[in-house]
Amino acid sequence: xxxxxxxxxxxxxxxxxxxxxxxxxxxxxxxxxxxxxxxxxxxxxxxxxxxxxxxxxxxxxxxxxxxxxxxxxxxxxxxxxxxxxxxxxxxxxxxxxxxxxxxxxxxxxxxxxxxxxxxxxxxxxxxxxxxxxxxxxxx
Numbered sequence: 001x002x003x004x005x006x007x008x009x010x011x012x013x014x015x016x017x018x019x020x021x022x023x024x025x026x027x028x029x030x031x032x033x034x035x036x037x038x039x040x041x042x043x044x045x046x047x048x049x050x051x052x053x054x055x056x057x058x059x060x061x062x063x064x065x066x067x068x069x070x071x072x073x074x075x076x077x078x079x080x081x082x083x084x085x086x087x088x089x090x091x092x093x094x095x096x097x098x099x100x101x102x103x104x105x106x107x108x109x110x111x112x113x114x115x116x117x118x119x120x121x122x123x124x125x126x127x128x129x130x131x132x133x134x135x136x137x138x139x
Contacts, residue, residue: 001131005039005052006071008063015067018075021052079129087122090134094119111138 007016021039039052053061058068094116101108118135125132 001127003054004072004075004130005054006058006063006068008051008053008058008061009049010051010061011049013061013063015058015063015071016050018068018071019079076129080123083122083129083132086134087119091116091119094137109138114138 002020004018005021006018008014009016036054036057039054040057042048042050042052051057055068094112097108097112097116100106115135115138122128122132122134127133
């Protein structure tokens with residue numbers, strides 16, 4: 001599972017948000033992943049008073065648990081929407097199977113039925129929305 005980071009304003013210890021760091025940030029810093037040092041000190045990006053901290057790092061700063069929990073709850077709403085949009089795009093990409101079935105009168109192959117059902121059930125996974133496993137595309 002990817003690490004959830006909390007965006008913290010260091011001077012006030014305010015929690016602004018929680019979520020995954022954008023994939024492109026590693027590219028911006030020239031690294032595959034944003035290092036812990038670069039996440040906790042955003043001066044390289046022009047944000048001296050802000051940091052992206054892991055839960056453990058935020059606790060070391062004595063950020064109140066209620067603030068972390070509230071940010072995580074709001075972040076979960078955003079992350080849920082991201083996952084659902086990805087799921088919807090994958091479902092649209094498999095629509096051709098249903099259309100072919102209607103056009104030819106043949107039943108949808110079971111592996112495609114299973115795939116589409118697994119996509120539909122994404123939000124019922126125990127790790128949703130932070131730890132989601134997308135089904136593999138049938139061959």
